[in-house]
Amino acid sequence: ELKVEQNPLFLSMQEGKNYTIYCNYSTTSDRLYWYRQDPGKSLESLFVLLSNGAVKQEGRLMASLDTKARLSTLHITAAVHDLSATYFCAGLNTDKLIFGTGTRLQVFP
Amino acid sequence: ETGVTQSPTHLIKTRGQQVTLRCSSQSGHNTVSWYQQALGQGPQFIFQYYREEENGRGNFPPRFSGLQFPNYSSELNVNALELDDSALYLCASRQTGTGELFFGEGSRLTVL
16 A cells, blocks of 8 residues: 655745755655645646656756656755645555555745 | 535534435536535445445445435435534536546534
8 A cells, every 4th residue: 555755744945045855755656746725725737747857847846757766856956935835645546546644834934 | 516416515414314425527427426424534425326326335334324316416425424424515416538536615514
């Protein structure tokens, strides 16, 4: 059974700094997803990573996938307050998403 | 805007009651899945429907049931509500080509 772990669980960072969120998964996953969730809101799709070595970037966020290490990363460059949210990674196993516990990111001035 | 709409957005029920949550997804999205997200947790897979048949289920008891209709709408029914059923219920539909999942805004259920 696929298990997905994220770290850190909480991340408080200063504006302008860089940081990386890590997502490890236990068995083969067909693809890897990253979502953002604001308090009380639904999930916003950020990235879908389909193959080993995939790298996608959108604004200050960049996601990568290493299927051999069973690791995905979400890198934040020059953080701004608007990035404050909870970020989830999820693996796909027999058509169901298995989510990590989430990383709650808070960006302060 | 994901094209996935859910109703109601909020509702309050008491223990033992039954609830029906509804989801309308985009045309052509043949797969719909439902997730339960308790406060402070990641979403948990409840079940999935493909072309009106259930084709995957998570670790949820039979009192959680669903339906999918030909018009790309679906329902989640929960019988004999328990306090622990209080959560955000998310519906997601899948785009056939990319496999990307689009989530609705969710229905927040409170069981008193």
